[in-house]
Amino acid sequence: xxxxxxxxxxxxxxxxxxxxxxxxxxxxxxxxxxxxxxxxxxxxxxxxxxxxxxxxxxxxxx
Amino acid sequence: xxxxxxxxxxxxxxxxxxxxxxxxxxxxxxxxxxxxxxxxxxxxxxxxxxxxxxxxxxxxxxxxxxxxxxxxxxxxxxxxxxxxxxxxxxxxxxxxxxxxxxxxxxxxxxxxxxxxxxxxxxxxxxxxxxxxxxxxxxxxxxxxxxxxxxxxxxxxxxxxxxxxxxxxxxxxxxxxxxxxxxxxxxxxxxxxxxxxxxxxxxxxxxxxxxxxxxxxxxxxxxxxxxxxxxxxxxxxxxxxxxxxxxxxxxxxxxxxxxxxxxxxxxxxxxxxxxxxxxxxxxxxxxxxxxxxxxxxxxxxxxxxxxxxxxxxxxxxxxxxxxxxxxxxxxxxxxxxxxxxxxxxxxxxxxxxxxxxxxxxxxxxxxxxxxxxxxxxxxxxxxxxxxxxxxxxxxxxxxxxxxxxxxxxxxxxxxxxxxxxxxxxxxxxxxxxxxxxxxxxxxxxxxxxxxxx
Numbered sequence: 001x002x003x004x005x006x007x008x009x010x011x012x013x014x015x016x017x018x019x020x021x022x023x024x025x026x027x028x029x030x031x032x033x034x035x036x037x038x039x040x041x042x043x044x045x046x047x048x049x050x051x052x053x054x055x056x057x058x059x060x061x062x
Numbered sequence: 063x064x065x066x067x068x069x070x071x072x073x074x075x076x077x078x079x080x081x082x083x084x085x086x087x088x089x090x091x092x093x094x095x096x097x098x099x100x101x102x103x104x105x106x107x108x109x110x111x112x113x114x115x116x117x118x119x120x121x122x123x124x125x126x127x128x129x130x131x132x133x134x135x136x137x138x139x140x141x142x143x144x145x146x147x148x149x150x151x152x153x154x155x156x157x158x159x160x161x162x163x164x165x166x167x168x169x170x171x172x173x174x175x176x177x178x179x180x181x182x183x184x185x186x187x188x189x190x191x192x193x194x195x196x197x198x199x200x201x202x203x204x205x206x207x208x209x210x211x212x213x214x215x216x217x218x219x220x221x222x223x224x225x226x227x228x229x230x231x232x233x234x235x236x237x238x239x240x241x242x243x244x245x246x247x248x249x250x251x252x253x254x255x256x257x258x259x260x261x262x263x264x265x266x267x268x269x270x271x272x273x274x275x276x277x278x279x280x281x282x283x284x285x286x287x288x289x290x291x292x293x294x295x296x297x298x299x300x301x302x303x304x305x306x307x308x309x310x311x312x313x314x315x316x317x318x319x320x321x322x323x324x325x326x327x328x329x330x331x332x333x334x335x336x337x338x339x340x341x342x343x344x345x346x347x348x349x350x351x352x353x354x355x356x357x358x359x360x361x362x363x364x365x366x367x368x369x370x371x372x373x374x375x376x377x378x379x380x381x382x383x384x385x386x387x388x389x390x391x392x393x394x395x396x397x398x399x400x401x402x403x404x405x406x407x408x409x410x411x412x413x414x415x416x417x418x419x420x421x422x423x424x425x426x427x428x429x430x431x432x433x434x435x436x437x438x439x440x441x442x443x444x445x446x447x448x449x450x451x452x453x454x455x456x457x458x459x460x461x462x463x464x465x466x467x468x469x470x471x472x473x474x475x476x477x478x479x480x481x482x483x484x485x486x487x488x489x490x491x492x493x494x495x496x497x498x499x500x501x502x503x504x505x506x507x508x509x510x511x512x513x514x
Contacts, residue, residue: 001398010396021385025393029361036358036404041411 003033064091067228071285074231075133078125085125085136088231089118089180092138095228096183103205105214105223107143107153109183114138117180124178131178132298133288139174140230142218143184144191145276146265147171154267155189155199157382158375168265170234170276170293177297182230185220189387191236191269192368193217194244194456195436198384203438206249208482212435215248215456217241221279222249232280232289238269239360240430240460242277243472243487248435250474250483252506253279254286256495258467261293270367273360273464283473283503290495304504305497308342311423312488312501318353319428319459322445330484331429334475334509338427341508348419348426350462352411357454359408360461366402369394413466420468420491425501430472430485432458459487469495471502475509 001009007030014022064083077083093111100106121136146152146164148171153159167175175181186204188196196204196219204219206212207227214223218235222245225233235242237255246253254277261276268274278289284302291299314320314335323331339345350356369376372391380388419426432455433443442449463470468489475486486509490498 006396006398013396014392019389019392022389022392025389026396029365029393029396032358032361033398033401036355036362036401036408039352039355039358039404039408041352041355041407042404043407 003030003037006030006033064088065228066091066095066231067226068281069231070282071133071137071231071280071288072282074137075135078136079130085118085121085180086115088136089114089138089182092182092229092231099227099229102210103207103223103227104202105185105204105220105227105229106140106183107155107186107201107220108150110150110181114180114182121178121180131176134174134292134297135178136180137178137231138180138182140183140185140221140224140233141171141181142187142221142233142235144187144236144267145171145234147181147184150184152267153200154191155187155201156384157200158379160382164265166265169262171265173295174234174292176295177292179292185218185224185233187220188217189384190267190368190372191217191238191241192387192390194240194453195438196220196245197438198386200384205438206435208249208435211437212482213248213438215245215431215435218279219245222246222251222253225251225279225281232278232285234289234293235277235279236266237275237277237464238273239364239457239464242275242279243430243460243470244456246279246472247430247483247485250477251279251281252283252286252474253277253472254290254499255463255470256290257469257493260495268371270364272363272367275464283471283499283506286471287499290499302499302503304507305424305500307504307508310343310501310504311346312338312343312425312427313346313348313419313423314427315348315350315353315419317349322432322448322450322455322458323429324433324445326478327429327432327434327484330476330478331486334486335427337508338505343505345427346423348423350412350415350419352408352415353462355408356412356462356465357458359405359412360457360465362397362401362405363409363465365390365394366397369397409465412462416462416466416468416489417492420489425498426489428487428489429459430487431456434478434482434484463489466492468492469498471498473502473506473509
């Protein structure tokens with residue numbers, strides 16, 4: 001399910017349940033979900049990408 | 063008259079054992095402060111005056127008979143009303159909990175009793191600990207002792223207010239995204255979030271079992287150490303020795319963590335770093351590569367976990383929640399399983415990145431709260447030239463260490479021109495809470511005034 005499809009369905013369900021005030025909060029959650037899905041640690045079944053170990057953090061002047 | 067707003071547990075213990083004061087006198091003075099200031103600050107939901115007097119008298123009798131339980135003997139403390147204290151309601155600041163009475167003490171509370179603490183009352187909080195301002199409470203908002211028009215921070219806002227106002231010498235809070243450290247910062251106290259899993263969360267109303275922590279708020283690092291050890295069942299801890307300050311190595315994660323800071327908060331933070339450098343601390347920099355994913359990962363986990371715990375009561379008694387908390391809980395019911403799993407993957411990666419950042423130094427150092435205590439009722443605040451939602455900005459610097467489980471402590475580091483507290487956060491290696499506190503004790507001496 002894409003984030004946009006999910007958001008449409010979630011807003012429709014919230015309105016059906018009498019919770020139309022949820023709409024702006026669901027839109028906020030949708031932005032967070034977009035960000036989460038765009039992160040480079042997500043796996044992809046079409047290749048062998050996996051969440052890998054972190055790169056060495058930068059250290060200066062220690 | 064004893065000034066309970068500045069007295070530390072250590073100093074009280076010295077006076078108690080020198081027969082200069084008694085537990086009963088100290089408890090009476092805290093109760094007098096509650097009578098005087100709680101109508102203004104709304105820090106307490108329940109004042110346990112009779113029980114506290116009884117416990118204090120018993121503590122005095124024990125000491126006279128030669129039974130000294132340790133540094134918490136006879137010390138009046140407050141407890142966030144999210145934690146079970148036998149025979150009292152655990153309201154979680156919600157009408158959803160009406161009729162609840164705890165049958166037994168949470169293990170953490172049982173340990174505090176064994177250590178001799180006097181439980182003076184239960185403190186106000188953001189309903190079900192699901193907020194950072196303490197505004198949404200069935201008992202009305204707790205208020206900041208430095209300016210009652212401002213939030214004391216949350217969710218353990220009543221706990222922080224109670225110690226800064228001299229109503230208790232220390233308090234127990236819980237921290238799921240910063241709820242010990244944020245109010246400690248907003249009120250000018252010390253707040254410790256231990257390593258995840260160290261202190262039992264049994265008998266504590268959960269928000270997210272994956273992220274929940276129990277820990278102390280106090281007036282000094284040494285007092286926080288006494289409380290922390292008591293929470294673990296160690297009533298007679300050895301004294302905390304500071305790490306040698308000269309040669310201590312700390313790293314500042316500047317990117318993301320110093321991007322959104324109030325000007326005066328930034329100034330106090332930089333002054334704190336300069337004071338540490340002057341004392342011989344080696345201050346470097348580091349980077350948390352996936353820092354921008356902290357908020358999205360945290361949000362998906364806490365929303366889904368909280369919604370799971372509240373699913374039944376959201377259906378059966380939705381009108382008993384405050385409206386904002388009900389909506390936030392409802393939002394969690396829409397989180398997809400696949401996104402929850404992505405958030406958990408992000409959490410694991412962030413944990414590795416914080417471990418790696420700590421590998422070459424003794425601690426990470428960053429501000430605790432990007433802003434000063436916000437006005438009650440504010441949805442957003444100006445930070446530099448931008449407007450930020452209050453909830454997002456208050457969680458920004460603390461929630462990472464709930465995701466990763468690293469121990470973190472908030473220390474006062476000066477005030478703004480208006481007298482509002484600013485706070486430095488020090489983060490240690492997982493499982494090394496004692497080492498973190500030794501580092502914090504060394505730094506505290508160079509950060510200016512203590513709490514309050």
